Amino acid sequence: MAAITFDNVTKTYGDGFRAVSDLNLDVKDGEFVVFVGPSGCGKTTALRMIAGLEEVSDGEIRIGERVVNNLPPRDRDVAMVFQNYALYPHMTVAENIGFALRMRKVPKAEARTRIEETARIIGLVDHLDRKPRQLSGGQRQRVAMGRAIVREPQVFLMDEPLSNLDAKLRVQMRAEISRIQHQLNVTTVYVTHDQVEAMTMGDRVAVLRRGLLQQFDVPQNLYERPDNLFVASFIGSPSMNVVEGTLARDGDGIVCRIGPSLLPLPPKILSARPALEGYVERAVAVGIRPEALDEPGRRDGDGGSLRGVVRAIEALGPEQLAHVEVEAKPVLVEDVLEGLVDMEEAEDLVEIMAEAEAEGERALLVARLDASARVRQDETLDLSVDLGRLHFFDLDSGESIRA
Amino acid sequence: MSDSTATAVRKQSRALTSDVRAVRRRRVGTAVTYGFLCALAIVYIFPFLIAIATSFKTEPNATAYPLGLVPDPVTSSAYHELFKDQDFFLWVKNSAIVTLSVTFLRVFLDSLAGYALARLRFRGRAAAFTTIVAVMAVPGVVLLIPKFLIIRQIGIYDTYYGMTIPLLVDAAGVFIMKNFFESIPVSVEESARIDGASLFRIYWSIVLPMARPALITIFILSFQGSWNELGHFIISTQSTSLNTLTKGVAQLASGQLGVGNRFPLKLAASVLMTIPVAVLFFIFQRQIMNTSAGAVKE
Numbered sequence: 001m002a003a004i005t006f007d008n009v010t011k012t013y014g015d016g017f018r019a020v021s022d023l024n025l026d027v028k029d030g031e032f033v034v035f036v037g038p039s040g041c042g043k044t045t046a047l048r049m050i051a052g053l054e055e056v057s058d059g060e061i062r063i064g065e066r067v068v069n070n071l072p073p074r075d076r077d078v079a080m081v082f083q084n085y086a087l088y089p090h091m092t093v094a095e096n097i098g099f100a101l102r103m104r105k106v107p108k109a110e111a112r113t114r115i116e117e118t119a120r121i122i123g124l125v126d127h128l129d130r131k132p133r134q135l136s137g138g139q140r141q142r143v144a145m146g147r148a149i150v151r152e153p154q155v156f157l158m159d160e161p162l163s164n165l166d167a168k169l170r171v172q173m174r175a176e177i178s179r180i181q182h183q184l185n186v187t188t189v190y191v192t193h194d195q196v197e198a199m200t201m202g203d204r205v206a207v208l209r210r211g212l213l214q215q216f217d218v219p220q221n222l223y224e225r226p227d228n229l230f231v232a233s234f235i236g237s238p239s240m241n242v243v244e245g246t247l248a249r250d251g252d253g254i255v256c257r258i259g260p261s262l263l264p265l266p267p268k269i270l271s272a273r274p275a276l277e278g279y280v281e282r283a284v285a286v287g288i289r290p291e292a293l294d295e296p297g298r299r300d301g302d303g304g305s306l307r308g309v310v311r312a313i314e315a316l317g318p319e320q321l322a323h324v325e326v327e328a329k330p331v332l333v334e335d336v337l338e339g340l341v342d343m344e345e346a347e348d349l350v351e352i353m354a355e356a357e358a359e360g361e362r363a364l365l366v367a368r369l370d371a372s373a374r375v376r377q378d379e380t381l382d383l384s385v386d387l388g389r390l391h392f393f394d395l396d397s398g399e400s401i402r403a
Numbered sequence: 404m405s406d407s408t409a410t411a412v413r414k415q416s417r418a419l420t421s422d423v424r425a426v427r428r429r430r431v432g433t434a435v436t437y438g439f440l441c442a443l444a445i446v447y448i449f450p451f452l453i454a455i456a457t458s459f460k461t462e463p464n465a466t467a468y469p470l471g472l473v474p475d476p477v478t479s480s481a482y483h484e485l486f487k488d489q490d491f492f493l494w495v496k497n498s499a500i501v502t503l504s505v506t507f508l509r510v511f512l513d514s515l516a517g518y519a520l521a522r523l524r525f526r527g528r529a530a531a532f533t534t535i536v537a538v539m540a541v542p543g544v545v546l547l548i549p550k551f552l553i554i555r556q557i558g559i560y561d562t563y564y565g566m567t568i569p570l571l572v573d574a575a576g577v578f579i580m581k582n583f584f585e586s587i588p589v590s591v592e593e594s595a596r597i598d599g600a601s602l603f604r605i606y607w608s609i610v611l612p613m614a615r616p617a618l619i620t621i622f623i624l625s626f627q628g629s630w631n632e633l634g635h636f637i638i639s640t641q642s643t644s645l646n647t648l649t650k651g652v653a654q655l656a657s658g659q660l661g662v663g664n665r666f667p668l669k670l671a672a673s674v675l676m677t678i679p680v681a682v683l684f685f686i687f688q689r690q691i692m693n694t695s696a697g698a699v700k701e
Contacts, residue, residue, distance in 0.1 A: 051593075051597055052596075052597075053593050053596070053597075072596075073593075073596045073597045074596065074597065074598070074599040074600070076597075078597065079597065080593075080594065080597050082590045082593070082594060083590075084588060084590055086588065086590035086591045086593070086594040087591075088591065088595075088609055088612075088613075089613060090612040090613060090615075099595070099598050099600075100598035100599055103598055103599035103600050103604070104599055147594075147598070151598075
């Protein structure tokens, strides 16, 4: 086991394209770190640089104390699981798992024991003599894991290992990989574009965009304290609602005006985000998580609400998602659009933007309501807002407004 | 029966008639297609049948009825003569030596070159590949004289070396192998690299077994090509002790005057010569299959 350090790492391709820019990041010994971001963000390139499959253009990568920039892959003591499994089709499961041991000239008896032990961990003891084509997708995935496990490497690298599995199997394997990683306690870097996978599996998550590290933190902090609009929109499903608001002074306090509604900011917010003072009489991007919106009357006391018309309701069983159209200007900067994983959502937003321009300013907010909430389509209601959970971002830079 | 019912019945019967017609038209079409294919098959098979039949004829019978499919009387004297009076076994030995060495070495060298062109990044790679493709466009006959001159110059004329070395690599084989290697997912090789395999180990233990269909193709093409090769052996050898089957049979075919047309003898040699290639095809046609199934999720 070993820590991994990225020290100002940059990857520039021959055509001048910068896949990774000045990446600084520490993965602790035994930690499970997830690189997440939309496609083309540089997450896979970063992973492949650890493996030695891509050269580092600038900066330094260390595994443990060793600088590995110029070490060939086989000398780095890392094992990698590929998105498409990359099994050797002409070898049996046992031979696939044992290939790396054969290359390292591990004595046959010992290799056999290790292969069997690994097969036990991945639950394929009865399939050791089968060829990959005789296995299901999930089983092939396990063989790929097995090939990594048997090596007992310092580092596991996983490149979207679950993206070829169906949804149900993916959830199952997610738990399995986490279990195995905790059992073996091997430093792991896991790449995915699926923020749910990132949030559920990672001890810490690095969010990347266009080759730049946006935020590196534990999942809860990414969710509750996103550093910028991109992270705010990217993490969480459904995504954070982002509308334009204007701050104004009201006696001792500050209020936020969103369309016709006035939301008084509680002292808790102002003390946590003192920089908000500097934004009085200025427009800001206001982020509201779907669960910070509730049906009228559920939340009393802090007195903030947004009036809107229910346009659609999605019943999910334990909860329901209400799409409510409110009078407010949606923030549709690139940071937000790129952060939406769901392309449909992005298309919806663009459509709304066009409509908003035509008919005044309207934004579609998603509210996560309790299953028992009685809301009906086309009903006008006052969504109550949990003012303590509002997020504020600078409209120009997209950065979170805090200290 | 009311008018409308009558119309409906008429319509229905008309529809039925047109259905019947359509079925009949389709049947006629199928019959014509099969007839054509049968005719083609006969055109292809007939010479083989004549060759086999004639090899069992007597010389007068073969001369009198060259196209007859039934030998009368049936005799194996042509085969006896072939084995006894001609150097048939020497020709077989020479052909076997040259064909087997050319085939195995060509499979190996073509795959090495194909792998290098598919995967290694080196200066001049594109130029090398273009040259190889260009060579494919040159007819073999054009190269016979230059080959002869070179073989003479480097001193391997009239030796096994002269017979085999110039056949060891062929542009088409390199081309086929390169294209096949490119279809193998890079991640499989990267995985082997991380597992600790050297470049040659990856080629030998991972890539080659996955390329079995292409290797078999090259194997069959090389075997058939060098077994049936004639022009190259004519320009590279002189002594009769180096005669291959093709050269030996060709000399029979252009035998001296006064010995008759010797159809049964020549065709007996041809029939025997065809057997190895035919057997090879039968063995390998079942072996050609996609061996990369299961490697990666497509």
